[in-house]
Amino acid sequence: MDFTPTPGPPRDPAARDEAIAEAVAGLDGLDAIPVAEHVDRFDAVHIALTAALASIDKV
Numbered sequence: 001m002d003f004t005p006t007p008g009p010p011r012d013p014a015a016r017d018e019a020i021a022e023a024v025a026g027l028d029g030l031d032a033i034p035v036a037e038h039v040d041r042f043d044a045v046h047i048a049l050t051a052a053l054a055s056i057d058k059v
Helices: 013-025 035-056
Strands: none
Touching: 013 035
């Protein structure tokens, strides 16, 4: 999934909400994986949430 923010009008709010929900769902099951792998999950969620926020500001 590409989380790179793109300039232009904001994405559809429903699509943005779905992207946020998918990003946060990436944190599910952290207790089942080694702690060393948590950083990759947190990074992916951070990138997705940053992209969602950027789409709101049209950045």
